Amino acid sequence: MRNPVERKSRTLSSRVYAALLAAYPSEFRRVYGREMALVFADRCRDEARRGRASLLVVWREALSDLARTAAREHLERLRQGGGLMKVLRTIALALVAYAFTLLVVAPLYARNVGSMPAFVNSLIDALISTGLLFNFIFLLLTLTRLSEGARAVRAALVVTSLVVAALVALMRSAAGTHAGVGVSIILAQALSLLVWFTAHLWWVLRRKTNVPPAPA
Amino acid sequence: MAGRDPEELLPLTPAVFHILLALADGERHGYGVIKEVDARTEGKVRMGPGTLYGSIKRMLEEGMIEESGERPDPELDDERRRYYRLTKFGRRVAVAEAERLSRLVASARAKRLLARA
Numbered sequence: 094m095r096n097p098v099e100r101k102s103r104t105l106s107s108r109v110y111a112a113l114l115a116a117y118p119s120e121f122r123r124v125y126g127r128e129m130a131l132v133f134a135d136r137c138r139d140e141a142r143r144g145r146a147s148l149l150v151v152w153r154e155a156l157s158d159l160a161r162t163a164a165r166e167h168l169e170r171l172r173q174g175g176g177l178m179k180v181l182r183t184i185a186l187a188l189v190a191y192a193f194t195l196l197v198v199a200p201l202y203a204r205n206v207g208s209m210p211a212f213v214n215s216l217i218d219a220l221i222s223t224g225l226l227f228n229f230i231f232l233l234l235t236l237t238r239l240s241e242g243a244r245a246v247r248a249a250l251v252v253t254s255l256v257v258a259a260l261v262a263l264m265r266s267a268a269g270t271h272a273g274v275g276v277s278i279i280l281a282q283a284l285s286l287l288v289w290f291t292a293h294l295w296w297v298l299r300r301k302t303n304v305p306p307a308p309a
Numbered sequence: 310m311a312g313r314d315p316e317e318l319l320p321l322t323p324a325v326f327h328i329l330l331a332l333a334d335g336e337r338h339g340y341g342v343i344k345e346v347d348a349r350t351e352g353k354v355r356m357g358p359g360t361l362y363g364s365i366k367r368m369l370e371e372g373m374i375e376e377s378g379e380r381p382d383p384e385l386d387d388e389r390r391r392y393y394r395l396t397k398f399g400r401r402v403a404v405a406e407a408e409r410l411s412r413l414v415a416s417a418r419a420k421r422l423l424a425r426a
Binding site for chain 2: 117121124125128129130131132133135136154155157158159161162163165166
């Protein structure tokens with residue numbers, strides 16, 4: 094009855110299942126993870142008595158159960174914390190910003206690139222490049238829940254500024270440009286960062302001020 | 310919880326109703342619930358750990374069940390397990406759901422979809 098091979102495969106199964114529990118939200122896993130692993134081990138033990146094919150059935154059922162319920166627990170956690178709306182609003186902001194950059198700013202830039210003063214050219218160029226980067230970092234921070242709201246906007250500003258500063262420094266050292274051109278690019282980039290920072294901050298603060306006051 | 314109307318929670322999901330039924334005649338731990346459901350439905354309903362504990366979490370939040378402590382099951386290994394039991398409100402919810410299903414079955418009989426008992 095106590096076949097060592099069968100026992101080994103059960104132990105391995107239990108370990109793999111315990112690792113797969115990482116798919117659940119951490120709070121759910123903390124409360125129920127140990128019990129779930131025990132239940133899975135019990136089922137493996139009972140089914141293994143019927144043969145190897147039964148263990149495969151246990152796995153098929155466990156994986157389908159895990160996929161369905163882990164997704165549901167994540168969704169529920171987002172819904173309870175109002176997180177789902179935050180994520181949807183962040184995606185909406187990202188889409189609006191990308192659409193504005195690609196459909197309005199970029200075509201304008203392409204049409205008038207030759208006829209505009211150098212600083213305006215640099216500014217539009219900066220608005221497109223920093224806009225895409227700023228927006229991407231803000232989206233990434235919010236979706237991974239590393240940071241949210243105004244904090245995410247500030248973090249996106251810091252990261253984008255660092256990237257832009259590094260690129261400008263690289264461009265200046267590589268091209269050996271005159272100081273005047275460098276200052277114009279730096280000013281354009283700084284202004285563009287300010288524009289995107291203000292727009293994102295307005296967006297996240299506007300959401301807060303839109304919350305109706307609590308009844309007296 | 311005493312003043313709450315059980316009808317507010319109806320209809321229950323099949324998993325929640327099966328758990329209520331499994332706990333109707335005594336407290337059990339998670340795997341005990343799964344085995345009871347398995348035996349009662351002759352293996353037709355096989356509840357996975359995620360479905361079981363997801364439902365248990367919601368039932369605890371709704372006050373339908375409560376934990377009755379942690380201790381080892383003498384039939385299994387020496388690992389300690391969490392036991393669950395029905396609350397009074399949980400029992401009322403189970404009764405309300407059973408009555409709702411019974412009325413549905415009566416309607417099916419009246420429409421000759423089921424043989425008369």
